[in-house]
Amino acid sequence: xxxxxxxxxxxxxxxxxxxxxxxxxxxxxxxxxxxxxxxxxxxxxxxxxxxxxxxxxxxxxxxxxxxxxxxxxxxxxxxxxxxxxxxxxxxxxxxxxxxxxxxxxxxxxxxxxxxxxxxxxxxxxxxxxxxxxxxxxxxxxxxxxxxxxxxxxxxxxxxxxxxxxxxxxxxxxxxxxxxxxxxxxxxxxxxxxxxxxxxxxxxxxxxxxxxxxxxxxxxxxxxxxxxxxxxxxxxxxxxxxxxxxxxxxxxxxxxxxxxxxxxxxxxxxxxxxxxxxxxxxxxxxxxxxxxxxxxxxxxxxxxxxxxxxxxxxxxxxxxxxxxxxxxxxxxxxxxxxxxxxxxxxxxxxxxxxxxxxxxxxxxxxxxxxxxxxxxxxxxxxxxxxxxxxxxxxxxxxxxxxxxxxxxxxxxxxxxxxxxxxxxxxxxxxxxxxxxxxxxxxxxxxxxxxxxxxxxxxxxxxxxxxx
Amino acid sequence: xxxxxxxxxxxxxxxxxxxxxxxxxxxxxxxxxxxxxxxxxxxxxxxxxxxxxxxxxxxxxxxxxxxxxxxxxxxxxxxxxxxxxxxxxxxxxxxxxxxxxxxxxxxxxxxxxxxxxxxxxxxxxxxxxxxxxxxxxxxxxxxxxxxxxxxxxxxxxxxxxxxxxxxxxxxxxxxxxxxxxxxxxxxxxxxxxxxxxxxxxxxxxxxxxxxxxxxxxxxxxxxxxxxxxxxxxxxxxxxxxxxxxxxxxxxxxxxxxxxxxxxxxxx
Numbered sequence: 001x002x003x004x005x006x007x008x009x010x011x012x013x014x015x016x017x018x019x020x021x022x023x024x025x026x027x028x029x030x031x032x033x034x035x036x037x038x039x040x041x042x043x044x045x046x047x048x049x050x051x052x053x054x055x056x057x058x059x060x061x062x063x064x065x066x067x068x069x070x071x072x073x074x075x076x077x078x079x080x081x082x083x084x085x086x087x088x089x090x091x092x093x094x095x096x097x098x099x100x101x102x103x104x105x106x107x108x109x110x111x112x113x114x115x116x117x118x119x120x121x122x123x124x125x126x127x128x129x130x131x132x133x134x135x136x137x138x139x140x141x142x143x144x145x146x147x148x149x150x151x152x153x154x155x156x157x158x159x160x161x162x163x164x165x166x167x168x169x170x171x172x173x174x175x176x177x178x179x180x181x182x183x184x185x186x187x188x189x190x191x192x193x194x195x196x197x198x199x200x201x202x203x204x205x206x207x208x209x210x211x212x213x214x215x216x217x218x219x220x221x222x223x224x225x226x227x228x229x230x231x232x233x234x235x236x237x238x239x240x241x242x243x244x245x246x247x248x249x250x251x252x253x254x255x256x257x258x259x260x261x262x263x264x265x266x267x268x269x270x271x272x273x274x275x276x277x278x279x280x281x282x283x284x285x286x287x288x289x290x291x292x293x294x295x296x297x298x299x300x301x302x303x304x305x306x307x308x309x310x311x312x313x314x315x316x317x318x319x320x321x322x323x324x325x326x327x328x329x330x331x332x333x334x335x336x337x338x339x340x341x342x343x344x345x346x347x348x349x350x351x352x353x354x355x356x357x358x359x360x361x362x363x364x365x366x367x368x369x370x371x372x373x374x375x376x377x378x379x380x381x382x383x384x385x386x387x388x389x390x391x392x393x394x395x396x397x398x399x400x401x402x403x404x405x406x407x408x409x410x411x412x413x414x415x416x417x418x419x420x421x422x423x424x425x426x427x428x429x430x431x432x433x434x435x436x437x438x439x440x441x442x443x444x445x446x447x448x449x450x451x452x453x454x455x456x457x458x459x460x461x462x463x464x465x466x
Numbered sequence: 467x468x469x470x471x472x473x474x475x476x477x478x479x480x481x482x483x484x485x486x487x488x489x490x491x492x493x494x495x496x497x498x499x500x501x502x503x504x505x506x507x508x509x510x511x512x513x514x515x516x517x518x519x520x521x522x523x524x525x526x527x528x529x530x531x532x533x534x535x536x537x538x539x540x541x542x543x544x545x546x547x548x549x550x551x552x553x554x555x556x557x558x559x560x561x562x563x564x565x566x567x568x569x570x571x572x573x574x575x576x577x578x579x580x581x582x583x584x585x586x587x588x589x590x591x592x593x594x595x596x597x598x599x600x601x602x603x604x605x606x607x608x609x610x611x612x613x614x615x616x617x618x619x620x621x622x623x624x625x626x627x628x629x630x631x632x633x634x635x636x637x638x639x640x641x642x643x644x645x646x647x648x649x650x651x652x653x654x655x656x657x658x659x660x661x662x663x664x665x666x667x668x669x670x671x672x673x674x675x676x677x678x679x680x681x682x683x684x685x686x687x688x689x690x691x692x693x694x695x696x697x698x699x700x701x702x703x704x705x706x707x708x709x710x711x712x713x714x715x716x717x718x719x720x721x722x723x724x725x726x727x728x729x730x731x732x733x
Contacts, residue, residue: 197608261585262585265575265579265585265588266579266582267579267580267582270572270576270579271565271567274565274567274568274572275567277567278566278567279567363565363566363567366563366564366565367565367576367580368548369522369524369551369557369559369563370551370552370557370576370577370580370624371548371549371550371551371552371553371555371577371580371581372548372552372580373544373545373547373548373549374544374545374548375545376548376580
């Protein structure tokens with residue numbers, strides 16, 4: 001009897017202690033669940049049947065739901081694995097204190113139940129609230145009087161619960177599998193030893209450049225409306241190129257920077273370049289993902305903005321009501337995807353800052369002992385963070401520019417023929433996104449700074465005890 | 467004038483809210499002359515880490531003065547302290563505290579980089595120092611490729627490359643096996659013979675017996691001191707052991723514990 005409460009209490013306590021990591025996880029799960037529900041809500045709303053061209057809107061929404069579900073799997077696994085890595089020590093300690101693996105599994109099941117109930121329950125409540133807002137938005141944008149009713153389609157709720165229950169179950173299963181690998185002895189060893197210096201793989205750099213050129217070429221010189229295949233090929237090429245460039249090109253660039261002694265041996269660059277090179281192999285995927293998602297936000301949002309402004313200002317005049325409703329649906333989906341991608345980018349940046357903060361805390365404590373003042377610490381932190389977060393944004397802006405010829409051809413279908421207008425929309429989107437990105441970056445770098453600054457001799461001493 | 471002068475240093479750790487503070491250091495006074503190799507001995511809880519942190523200007527005393535080359539580091543501002551620490555103090559720690567992301571060369575360069583030293587000057591100082599410490603061939607290795615003894619030598623190189631007035635060592639042999647310890651202590655002695663002033667905190671009699679003078683710290687006071695004089699390291703070892711045994715015999719009577727001198731405190 002008592003042990004049942006013990007596990008519940010341990011689970012509650014560990015969630016509380018890890019709030020800095022768990023809270024964003026819970027929030028992002030909730031928002032994803034809410035958005036999923038809202039698309040389902042629209043898709044299953046009785047009013048939709050009366051919409052002109054409802055079948056194409058249905059089709060679009062179904063595809064989006066599928067994409068969101070796949071994306072959720074990626075998102076949940078990414079954040080979950082981040083959380084579990086941070087808790088390796090804690091679980092190892094429980095093992096040393098005499099818990100068996102099955103006890104740990106019980107603990108994890110309790111936690112997962114809690115997370116599941118809060119994320120799905122909270123997400124549904126949020127989603128139902130938001131759906132009312134979406135009705136208003138949808139009506140305004142479609143400019144068609146649709147009798148979309150405020151209702152809670154039972155099937156949308158069930159579908160959402162089922163999908164996210166399943167995804168969370170998958171993450172729980174992977175965590176339970178991970179428990180098998182927690183060995184008490186691992187606790188006694190340091191975690192960050194042995195990241196070898198990465199080699200520059202020039203072949204991958206060359207492939208990245210070639211793919212990027214090919215993707216850009218397709219975007220600029222072919223018409224996506226004639227073949228959907230070429231559009232998808234271009235997107236795929238650019239995504240692969242981004243991963244290649246971040247995994248190998250970045251190493252080449254960093255080594256070049258390190259070879260430039262005048263640049264490298266400066267307080268503001270020294271640690272930033274060295275530590276980034278040190279963990280580039282692990283970091284490349286995260287940075288490339290930030291870049292790809294940023295590109296998606298930029299392209300989706302700028303296209304959506306174009307359509308919306310075009311529709312409102314009357315640029316789309318000869319459109320039939322079917323085109324108009326499709327336009328509205330596109331707008332809605334664009335808005336929805338932009339929010340989702342933006343949230344994920346924020347989350348990845350946040351987790352990156354937190355995990356790197358903990359990783360670098362010891363280094364900064366050492367540098368402070370060697371004679372680095374607080375001002376110099378702040379300067380080094382700024383150098384470090386800007387080196388990490390500006391390149392993805394810069395490359396994303398570059399992708400956006402290359403995508404313009406393609407998106408403007410798509411926009412022509414909706415009667416938007418003014419190229420200057422398309423460019424203005426893209427520029428405005430880039431500006432807004434850049435500011436948002438900067439805001440996320442500033443807020444999260446404060447968290448990084450706080451983690452790094454709170455490290456002192458105590459951190460070095462406590463490491464010694466391990 | 468002594469290079470380092472510690473006058474009536476007291477450190478009380480005050481609990482955050484209410485309660486009685488813990489006196490880590492009661493009234494510590496001693497001085498270190500240029501070219502000395504002083505070992506401060508004490509068990510866990512004797513206040514030796516607190517004392518070292520204060521000497522290193524990483525912590526401030528509740529009262530008292532710490533004069534290094536005539537400058538009171540206990541009352542200096544944070545900004546000045548960082549550069550002062552960089553220019554006048556070198557540190558060696560028990561667990562090396564090397565940065566994993568940097569090569570041996572860059573680890574050693576760290577304090578010079580922070581001081582904006584020209585790159586040519588850094589290179590000029592590097593190899594002679596690494597060779598003197600017996601790690602000349604390791605410049606391009608990473609810490610994870612080195613043994614404990616080698617890591618500690620790298621840490622020593624990092625501490626010495628700024629040519630500090632004092633090298634502060636906190637249990638430098640604490641994480642090393644006996645062979646590596648002996649070899650490192652011999653290196654410390656050699657550096658001392660070349661004129662480097664060293665202050666080392668330790669609880670190991672073996673380590674302390676390499677010093678020219680041993681101070682005993684107990685319950686936050688300097689309790690006793692032993693000078694090496696013309697004796698060998700082995701004789702000092704015996705003297706330190708005797709002194710410790712005598713100390714253990716009189717632990718309980720705190721009030722009566724007065725510093726007993728077995729030689730002049732300083733020149």
